[in-house]
Amino acid sequence: APVAFGAVGTPIIIAAQVSDLPDMAISQMVGRTLPILSVVVPMYLVVIMAGFRKSLEVMPAILVSGISFAFFQWLTANYLGPMLPDVIAGLASIISLMVLLRYWKPKATWRFQEEPPQTLETDRQYSAGQVLRAWSPFLMMTLMIIAWGLQPVRDALNFVGQLKFYVPGLQEGLLKADGSPLVIKPFDLNYLSNSGTALLLTGIISLPLVGLSFREGARIYLATVTQLRYPII
Incomplete structure (x- = not known):
């Protein structure tokens, strides 16, 4: 993509x-x-x-x-x-x-030369409920992101949870070519209307939908953060 x-x-x-x-x-x-x-x-x-x-x-x-x-x-x-x-x-x-x-x-079926023979089960069948359950996190995420993208929802979330502040030292520290100060925008910490919050809530809501307990979800989350600690930094 x-x-x-x-x-x-x-x-x-x-x-x-x-x-x-x-x-x-x-x-x-x-x-x-x-x-x-x-x-x-x-x-x-x-x-x-x-x-x-x-x-x-x-x-x-x-x-x-x-x-x-x-x-x-x-x-x-x-x-x-x-x-x-x-x-x-x-x-x-x-x-x-x-x-x-x-x-x-x-x-014809094309494969890599070094690819081992396939041993997939082709006769396995899934019910409509099992398929819907497997897709439920993606469907939930789509609905949540659509909601987060609506302007009234975004405005309501920003009204409840949004912080704007200037980063110390930047406001008068950057000058234009003519010596006048460069106008710096305040840092916008929109921690509720941020799309990442929608994804986090989607993950939490999806836990029971896919059959995981909240304890298992927390364990997987911590393991993921540990695995990605250097990219996160």
């Missing part, structure tokens, strides 16, 4: 904050250019892995995955905002490809 909408739209949101442009306007402009690239990316990846001739054998899958991703990326970026384009587009691309593969499959 192209990175402009990655991390629930963080690059777009930061661009809006530093430029004083509406994040929706930036989302719409990026959302009208990136879909062109999104159509090309699946073809590009398959050609790198298997070569151009082999890519022709799976062209229906390439077109379905690329076009569905591009369409929903454009639709979401232009009408829902910058937080969900790659999430919804990714899910739509997966579902579209699953539907295609129910009616079409490539004639």
Whole structure:
């Protein structure tokens, strides 16, 4: 997925904050250019892995995955905002490809030379309830992010939990070329309306949906933080 909408739209949101442009306007402009690239990316990846001739054998899958991703990326970026384009587009691309593969499959199976033989169980069946339960965290996340992107919800969350303050030493410390002080914006700590808060709440709500206890969830969370401690820093 192209990175402009990655991390629930963080690059777009930061661009809006530093430029004083509406994040929706930036989302719409990026959302009208990136879909062109999104159509090309699946073809590009398959050609790198298997070569151009082999890519022709799976062209229906390439077109379905690329076009569905591009369409929903454009639709979401232009009408829902910058937080969900790659999430919804990714899910739509997966579902579209699953539907295609129910009616079409490539004639030959391509594998890496060093890849071991596959031993997957192909006769396993899942009920609709099991499938819905497995997808529930992604569905919950989509709903939460949509809610967080609504302006009334964002304003209400900022009214309850938002801190703005100037970083000491910066206000008079940066000068323009003519010697006049550069106007520094206050640091905006919107800890409730931040999309990361929506993701955290989604994770907590999803624990019982996928059959995990809150104790197990806390243990997994701490293990993840420990594993990613250096990237976090």
